[in-house]
Amino acid sequence: MRDQTAVPAPRAAEPSALNRWFKTLLKQKTLIFMSVPFVIWIFIFKYVPLWGWLIAFQHYRPNLTMFQQEWVGLEQFRFLFSDDTFIRVLRNTLVQAVIKLVLGFVTAIVLAILLNEVRVAFFKRAVQTISYLPHFISWVVAANIISTALSIDEGGIVNEVLMRLHIIDQPIMWLGVGHYFWGILGTSEVWKDVGWNTIVYLAAMTMIDPSQYEAAEIDGASRLQRILHITLPGLKPVIVILLIMNLGSILETGFEPQYLMGNGMNADYSENLEIFVLKYGISMGNFSLATAAGIFKTVVSFILLFTANSMAKRFGEQRLF
Amino acid sequence: MANTVRPAAEPAPQPQQPKKMHKRFQSPGDRIFDTLNVLVLSLLVVFTLYPFINTLAVSLNDANDSIKGGIYLLPRDLSFDNYKYVFKEATIFHATLISILRTVIGTVVTVFCSAMVAYTISRPEFVLRKFVTIMFILTMYLNGGLIPNYLLMRDLDLIGTFWVYIVPGIIGVFNMIVIRSFIEGLPDGIIESARIDGAGEFRTFIQIVVPLALPALATVALFTGVYQWNSWFDVFLYNSEKVNLSTLQYELMKMLANSNSNSSMTSASAFANSANSSSNFVTPSSIRATMTIVASLPMIIVYPFLQKYFVKGMTVGGVKG
Numbered sequence: 001m002r003d004q005t006a007v008p009a010p011r012a013a014e015p016s017a018l019n020r021w022f023k024t025l026l027k028q029k030t031l032i033f034m035s036v037p038f039v040i041w042i043f044i045f046k047y048v049p050l051w052g053w054l055i056a057f058q059h060y061r062p063n064l065t066m067f068q069q070e071w072v073g074l075e076q077f078r079f080l081f082s083d084d085t086f087i088r089v090l091r092n093t094l095v096q097a098v099i100k101l102v103l104g105f106v107t108a109i110v111l112a113i114l115l116n117e118v119r120v121a122f123f124k125r126a127v128q129t130i131s132y133l134p135h136f137i138s139w140v141v142a143a144n145i146i147s148t149a150l151s152i153d154e155g156g157i158v159n160e161v162l163m164r165l166h167i168i169d170q171p172i173m174w175l176g177v178g179h180y181f182w183g184i185l186g187t188s189e190v191w192k193d194v195g196w197n198t199i200v201y202l203a204a205m206t207m208i209d210p211s212q213y214e215a216a217e218i219d220g221a222s223r224l225q226r227i228l229h230i231t232l233p234g235l236k237p238v239i240v241i242l243l244i245m246n247l248g249s250i251l252e253t254g255f256e257p258q259y260l261m262g263n264g265m266n267a268d269y270s271e272n273l274e275i276f277v278l279k280y281g282i283s284m285g286n287f288s289l290a291t292a293a294g295i296f297k298t299v300v301s302f303i304l305l306f307t308a309n310s311m312a313k314r315f316g317e318q319r320l321f
Numbered sequence: 322m323a324n325t326v327r328p329a330a331e332p333a334p335q336p337q338q339p340k341k342m343h344k345r346f347q348s349p350g351d352r353i354f355d356t357l358n359v360l361v362l363s364l365l366v367v368f369t370l371y372p373f374i375n376t377l378a379v380s381l382n383d384a385n386d387s388i389k390g391g392i393y394l395l396p397r398d399l400s401f402d403n404y405k406y407v408f409k410e411a412t413i414f415h416a417t418l419i420s421i422l423r424t425v426i427g428t429v430v431t432v433f434c435s436a437m438v439a440y441t442i443s444r445p446e447f448v449l450r451k452f453v454t455i456m457f458i459l460t461m462y463l464n465g466g467l468i469p470n471y472l473l474m475r476d477l478d479l480i481g482t483f484w485v486y487i488v489p490g491i492i493g494v495f496n497m498i499v500i501r502s503f504i505e506g507l508p509d510g511i512i513e514s515a516r517i518d519g520a521g522e523f524r525t526f527i528q529i530v531v532p533l534a535l536p537a538l539a540t541v542a543l544f545t546g547v548y549q550w551n552s553w554f555d556v557f558l559y560n561s562e563k564v565n566l567s568t569l570q571y572e573l574m575k576m577l578a579n580s581n582s583n584s585s586m587t588s589a590s591a592f593a594n595s596a597n598s599s600s601n602f603v604t605p606s607s608i609r610a611t612m613t614i615v616a617s618l619p620m621i622i623v624y625p626f627l628q629k630y631f632v633k634g635m636t637v638g639g640v641k642g
Contacts (some may be wrong), residue, residue, distance in 0.1 A: 021448065024446075024448050025448055025449075028446075028447060028448060028449075028522075030521055030522035030523050031441045031444060031447050031449075031522050032449065034437050034438070034440070034441050034522065034523065034526070035437070035438050035441040035442070035447075035449065035453050036449070036453075038434060038437075038438050038491075038492055039452075039453055039456050039457075041491065041492070042456060042457060042460060042492065043456070044473075044477075045473070045488075045489055046460040046463065046464075046465070047460075047463075048465075048473060049464075049465025049466070049469035049470050049472075049473050050463060050465050050469070051469070052465055052466075052468065052469025052470075052472055052473070053465070053466075053469065055468065055469065055472075111365070114358050114361060114362060115362070117354070117355075117358055118358060118359070118362065119355065123359065123362075126366075127362045127365065127366060128628075129625050129628060130366050130369055130370060131365065131366075131369060132624065132628070133369060133370075133373070133621060133624075134369060136547055136617075136620040136621060136624045137551070137616075137617040137620065137621070138550075138551030138552075138553065138570050138616065138617070139551075140551075140553050140570045140571075140573050140574045140577065140616070141551075141570075141573065141613050141616050141617045143577055144376075144573065144576075144577050144609060144612075144613045145372040145373070145376060145613065146372075147577065147580070147581070148372075148376070148606075148609075148610075149372055153390075153606075154387075154388070154389070154390025154391070155375070155379065155387075155390060155392070155606070157371070157372075157375065175581075191368065191369070195369070199632055199635045199636065200635060200636060203632070203635075203636040222348075222350060223350065223351055223354045224354075248462070256554070260574065260577060263581050274467070277466070277467050277468065278467065281467060281468045281471070282467070282468075282471065282558065287468050287472070290467065290468050291466060291468045291469065294466030294467060294468060294469075295466070297466075298463075298464060298466065302462070305462065
């Protein structure tokens with residue numbers, strides 16, 4: 001008996017809850033006008049392209065519609081992994097990613113600590129402002145500057161300095177020797193963004209309780225000990241969360257510096273996944289293969305992001321989500 | 322008023338205290354540390370600034386004289402011919418116009434749209450708040466990839482138009498989060514009192530929120546402006562055949578590509594010969610230096626003035642994101 005009376009009750013409540021919801025919706029129509037058009041925009045520009053992933057399982061021909069395409073299953077992926085170019089591109093992507101991650105983190109943390117230890121406020125501010133500068137120029141400008149600095153012509157300052165110091169006897173064509181490329185790329189990335197990457201660490205350092213430093217100083221801790229035992233532990237949460245965020249995008253090694261500084265002589269070391277996609281997709285018109293390579297990258301990124309996040313959870317650290 | 326309106330996540334402004342302590346006791350170890358620190362940071366400043374100063378010097382030097390080399394910090398034979406030549410060149414002049422146009426329009430549109438959506442998802446009573454937020458946040462991890470995006474632009478008929486620079490980027494999710502965090506840090510009373518006074522949502526947004534959120538908007542404007550000004554890849558990908566839609570960065574990129582392909586034969590005299598035909602004497606390398614300066618100067622001039630804001634924006638958005 002009770003059940004019978006209980007059942008219709010929610011049914012009666014349902015329309016009224018829905019009603020109330022619609023009423024609020026109506027009342028908030030301005031907010032809706034202000035946001036929903038952009039949801040539609042983001043749906044078209046960010047979600048619709050996901051539909052394009054289907055291309056990777058087809059033998060895509062641009063003049064046919066999605067449904068007229070020939071379906072080939074995993075053939076594109078099979079081809080990718082049997083392709084020597086792809087394997088080499090994968091190797092380059094991984095090496096470039098690891099160099100970028102490790103070098104990027106270490107240099108930014110070291111620079112932030114050094115800046116934090118500067119006692120003359122004016123000097124600190126000047127160095128900070130100058131170190132942000134290369135972040136605001138494009139990779140086109142940066143690549144121009146770098147390739148000029150590395151050239152063997154007049155104005156190639158790197159060769160000039162090294163020759164003056166008698167480290168080398170004759171100018172080296174830095175961008176013409178393949179196995180120099182990873183080092184050049186890593187250095188260029190540090191040069192461009194090390195200052196910028198210190199911002200978050202410097203902000204985190206202002207949160208460290210100054211009384212900790214005072215107590216350590218009274219106890220006779222040296223500068224280095226204070227850095228190692230107060231500053232670094234204070235940065236740990238920020239470092240962990242940035243590591244997670246960066247692991248998720250580790251394969252996003254970028255392609256601008258590789259594309260702009262790459263050439264036929266260093267292609268074996270400079271070409272990464274994104275350049276592979278560009279080359280096969282846009283230049284050669286093999287849309288299916290290029291999309292398959294892109295999907296591979298995204299899937300690996302997702303796995304890495306979730307692994308890093310759950311690892312951070314297990315170790316009791318802050319995490320992203 | 323301006324002092325009371327600060328985001329909640331503001332770090333406590335108290336780093337002066339330890340500074341006072343440091344000054345009193347200075348062990349020899351401390352002094353060595355300080356000297357080394359200043360030395361290392363000065364070296365960083367030199368590495369960061371030298372390439373720009375050198376490029377500037379070359380661009381202001383007579384092209385004929387530059388071939389002899391040996392220009393470091395100052396032009397030896399001051400001449401503005403390189404700049405005159407660059408701006409007389411119709412393609413480059415037009416490309417500069419397009420660069421300015423896309424930077425101005427793109428920045429205004431993106432800042433306005435991002436701020437509007439950020440406002441709606443900062444309203445706790447908004448019924449679609451969760452839905453809208455998730456729709457946007459998810460896209461930070463989902464990416465269709467190069468080929469599907471290219472096909473979308475093709476299907477939307479955006480290829481070969483100016484709008485392909487603007488429409489795909491009208492909202493940056495990261496930017497939106499920066500603005501939202503800032504709005505959420507505003508005292509509740511301000512927005513509530515405007516509503517009690519009878520202002521609608523849109524008026525509250527325009528008249529109350531926008532003026533108060535100016536620091537966050539300035540940050541986003543800078544990020545967007547830098548992105549728009551520095552972009553070359555979308556020009557390359559979508560509009561490489563449209564000369565009248567080319568941008569400064571893309572023109573510079575083409576010059577770099579030319580010099581890269583020449584670099585296998587590398588001789589300053591070959592450059593000189595190819596440029597001899599033009600009316601005032603310029604060389605590709607001096608033009609390249611001039612273009613590099615023109616393409617980077619606007620951002621270099623603007624960013625130091627906004628430093629206070631973007632540092633805050635990076636801190637809020639970078640960790641919370």
